[in-house]
Amino acid sequence: xxxxxxxxxxxxxxxxxxxxxxxxxxxxxxxxxxxxxxxxxxxxxxxxxxxxxxxxxxxxxxxxxxxxxxxxxxxxxxxxxxxxxxxxxxxxxxxxxxxxxxxxxxxxxxxxxxxxxxxxxxxxxxxxxxxxxxxxxxxxxxxxxxxxxxxxxxxxxxxxxxxxxxxxxxxxxxxxxxxxxxxxxxxxxxxxxxxxxxxxxxxxxxxxxxxxxxxxxxxxxxxxxxxxxxxxxxxxxxxxxxxxxxxxxxxxxxxxxxxxxxxxxxxx
Ligand code: BTN
Numbered sequence: 001x002x003x004x005x006x007x008x009x010x011x012x013x014x015x016x017x018x019x020x021x022x023x024x025x026x027x028x029x030x031x032x033x034x035x036x037x038x039x040x041x042x043x044x045x046x047x048x049x050x051x052x053x054x055x056x057x058x059x060x061x062x063x064x065x066x067x068x069x070x071x072x073x074x075x076x077x078x079x080x081x082x083x084x085x086x087x088x089x090x091x092x093x094x095x096x097x098x099x100x101x102x103x104x105x106x107x108x109x110x111x112x113x114x115x116x117x118x119x120x121x122x123x124x125x126x127x128x129x130x131x132x133x134x135x136x137x138x139x140x141x142x143x144x145x146x147x148x149x150x151x152x153x154x155x156x157x158x159x160x161x162x163x164x165x166x167x168x169x170x171x172x173x174x175x176x177x178x179x180x181x182x183x184x185x186x187x188x189x190x191x192x193x194x195x196x197x198x199x200x201x202x203x204x205x206x207x208x209x210x211x212x213x214x215x216x217x218x219x220x221x222x223x224x225x226x227x228x229x230x231x232x233x234x235x236x237x238x239x240x241x242x243x244x245x246x247x248x249x250x251x252x253x254x255x256x257x258x259x260x261x262x263x264x265x266x267x268x
Contacts, residue, residue, distance in 0.1 A: 024199070026055040026086060027192040033058065037065040039085035040140055040156040047144065047152055052087055055196075059084040059188065066158065067140055070263060074138060080162040081173070082187050086195065088153040092203055095148045099247025100207060101141055102127040103214045104198035105155050109137045110217060111194040112159070112187060117177035124219040125240070125249045126262060129159075134172035136160050155195075161187055215242055226268040227251065235268060 029052065036042050039058040046052055060083050066074035076083055090101065109129045110121035119131045129137040140156035160166075160173035162181050174182050201210060215221065221240045228235050238251040238258075248259040 024055050024196065026196045026199070027057045027188070029053050029056040031056065031058045033060045035062045035064065036060045038063050038067050038156075039083060040067055040142060040154050041065070043085045043087060043154050044142065047087070047154075054087060054089040056087040057084055057188075057192070067156070068138055068158075069140055074140070074158050076158060076160070077163050077165070080184075082157065082159040082161055082184055082191070084157055084188070086155045086157070086192075088155060088199065090150050090153055090199075090202070093150050095145065095150060096246070097207065098143060098150065099126070099243070100202055100210060101143075101150075101153055101155065102139060102247065103210055104202055105139050105141065105157065105195065107210070107213055107217070108191055108194035108198055109139070109157065109159060112190045113137070113174060113177070115190055116174050116182050116187065119177045121217065122219040123214060123217045124267070125243060126247060128219075130219055131172055131177060134170055136172050136174070157191070159187065159191070211243075218242070220267070228266040228268055230264055230266055 031042075033039075033042065036058070039060055043052075043056070043058050046058075062078040063074070063076065063083055066076060066083065068074040088101070093100065106123045106127040106129055110123060113119060113121050113129065113131065113136055121136070122130045124130045124135070127139040128135050137157065137159040142154045142156070143150050144152040144154075160171060161184055162175045163173045164175060166172065174187070198210065218240065221242070224237055224239050226235055226237050236253060238253040241250045241252050241257060244250055244259050248261055249265065250257050250259055251265070
């Protein structure tokens, strides 16, 4: 079953703890495509026919049908941005902790952006990486489950690197912040390195440490903002206080804290 990842927080089995520091060398098996419909779709199809090793990366210059979250499209100019999908096999992770895969990916991307620029990133729940209120990267995670275990995870990443034109004024690229063209190879290498490091931390079961890093970067945390309750089509004012065990966004209004999934609430 392939389903969009949503939720979660801690627990690791002992056997995996023994191997928790073993590098898995993300990206050592690279599939480079000039054009593809979507790197996520390509990896999904590959998984249905063969058994690519953990760490496989599918990377492309251009996607004809790039997929975004909640059925949206992901559009990117040819050859200027990082468009890739990485295969993880987090069999050590309980289904209730799936949200940690979103967290570590967002943290790794934030590290990359901060390394190549002087910017400070924030993570807009659940996993958009933002700089100065503008989106620089999107993540689409698809999990293949076997019972309650995560068998395969496809981490789809779109990171704006050298695109100078932005489709909306809500987007930004590394080039805008760095003031010069950045090597996509270097960006990819740094991303794989950072993601591997967070993934091994997750494997060691250091979930609270990872969550703290995420909360520190959480966009609009601890300040009052307006939101839309999508189902009721009503706006309300509240303060983001964190994410719960399932990865739901916690918003405090008066003395009440409510928990929201992605299709229930919108930032205004
Ligand atoms: C979002 O913010 O809506 C998520 C965007 C994810 C886009 C990336 S680009 C590489 C990978 N392949 C896809 O089709 N989507 C993801």
